[in-house]
Amino acid sequence: MPFIVEPTSPEYIFPIEIFSIILEYMFHDNPLSMRNTALVCHDFHMISQNLTFSDITLYTRPSISKSMPDRQSLAVAVEMLAQRPSLAAVNRRLAVRVPQQLSEAIPAQDFTSLLESLNATKELELHYVPSTDPDHIYLTISKNHELCGSLKSLFIRDRSMRGFNETFQEMLSSLLVLETLGLDFPLAVDRRTIQQTVVLPPSVRYLNLCWVKPYRMDSALAQRHRNGYLTRVLFRSTIHPQSTEMAQLPYQLDISVLDFAQDQLFVCGKMGIVEVDRDCLTFDPRF
Known part of the structure; x- marks a missing residue:
């Protein structure tokens, strides 16, 4: 009589760690294949859940951005994540890419609840x-x-923003381990209504700024501040200069003295300014 292994016996059970390794490999190689495999059985679905929701991108395709089904699916996705904190808790990267004309398609309250449930996210877009x-x-x-x-x-x-304020500064000050910061919105040039100086968290290493020129600007102010870009960025970091030239560089950089040829300013590198040219500010990686 042949030996038959019962399905519930330990000899029959394939180590769950092996399944986890396979699914993780599939996730990094082809996330779509991993998601399809997760549909095979309930166990695969449970094992892959952490991987599935670790990287979430909510977006609308431009070709159907005006269709009602797409608006509904976007709102439903946010609502589902907001109502299931366990899914948001495993998230490591969340990107919400919504056209400006569809930003109202996502209920603000659900989106707020979603942000409140994130507790381990490392990247937010x-x-x-x-x-x-x-x-x-x-x-x-x-x-x-x-x-x-x-x-x-x-x-x-956010093209509705017109500059920095105390709330924005409070958010930046709260981000204790932030290393990369990217901002893309218009910047007003009226000093009476906006905060021109922004104090970055000391942990920031990479800064990407993209400003849109205001449609109307005061002529005298426009002449003094070139194209209406951010006038100053204050770096809260102790620079240990390695040369006399570096020691003379200011901690507070007045960007208005630069003559920008393009509509974008890209800043990358480490804290401590080494050289400044028309398009790029490069920082010294030494502390």
Whole structure:
């Protein structure tokens, strides 16, 4: 009589660690194949859940951005994540890429709940945050202490913004381990209404700024501040110069003295300014 192994016996059970390794390999090689494999059985689905929701991108394709089904699916996805904190808890990267005309398709309350449930996300990318008041989003982020302690990369695109304020500064000050910061929004040049100086977290290493020129600018102010870009960026970092030339470089850089040929300013590198040219500020990696 042949020996038959019962399905419930230990000899029959394939080590779950092997399944985890296989699914993780598939996730990094081809996420779509991993998701299809996860549909084979309930166990695969449970094992792959952490991988599936570790990297979330919510977006609308331009070709169907005006269709009602796409608007509904976007709102449903945000609502589902907001109502299931266990899924948001395993997230490591969240990107919300919504056209400006569709930003209202996502309920602001659901999006706020989603941000509140993120506790281990390292990368956050927001294109046109779904809120009539961007300050509310920034305040929500600053109050999420777990998110502030894990977030290393933040990118915000919002053409409704007109500059920095105390709420925005409070959010930046709360991000304890932030290394990369990207900002894309218009910048007003009226000193009476906006905060021109932004204090970056000391942990910031890479800065990507993209400003849109204001449509109307005061002529005298425009002449003094070139193209209306951010006038000053204050770096809160101790620079240990290695030469006399570096020692003479200011901690507070007045960007208005630069003659920009393009509409974008790209800043990359480490803290401590080494050289400045028309398009790029390069930083010294030494501390």
